[in-house]
Amino acid sequence: MDKISALAALAALGQETRLDIFRLLVQAGPDGIAAGDVSARLGAVQNTVSAHLKTLTQAGLIRAEREGRSVRYTADMTGFRDLLAFLMEDCCNGAPELCRPVIDAVTCKC
Template sequence: MDKEKTLAAFAALSQASRLDAFRLLVQAGPKGMAAGEISDALGVKQNTMSANLSVLFQAGLVRNLREGRSIRYFADMEGLRGLLTFLMEDCCGGEPDLCRPVLDSIACEC
């Protein structure tokens, strides 16, 4: 990920409903969630959530899959990995042991 894509990702996550939706999709894991399920879970109007999901999609943080008349959304873990990699690529001045606590705290234990 480059600087411009990183800025787009942060801009997408800088709105409360989009951040909540992204976190919900991370929690949902590989099964993802239908757009209506996301809006219901977060108490956000469907058209508003659709616009928010579009912003997250354009920023490379979510991916989608059409299922008939519905669209299922998933957290794009490659996009998240790119964001985190960009932020930490020059971590700790060449002393990787200093980065270990950060990496351990974000590692999935599932």
């Protein structure tokens, strides 16, 4: 991940509703949640949630998959892992391999 992509991901997560959406999708796992259900679970207006979902998708933190007339969203754990790796790449006095267990521990193979 480069700096521009990391900034986009951090900016996307820096808004309360988007952070709630991302956490909800992480909890849902690989099955994800339909867009309308995201709105219902958060008690938010559907068109507002739609804009937040678009921002998170563009930031590489979630994925969208069309199912007929609806869209199901899942957390993109590869994008999340890449963000963590970027943030930690210079850790441990220039020995990022020491941080690899931390990155592996906080991400799943979803």
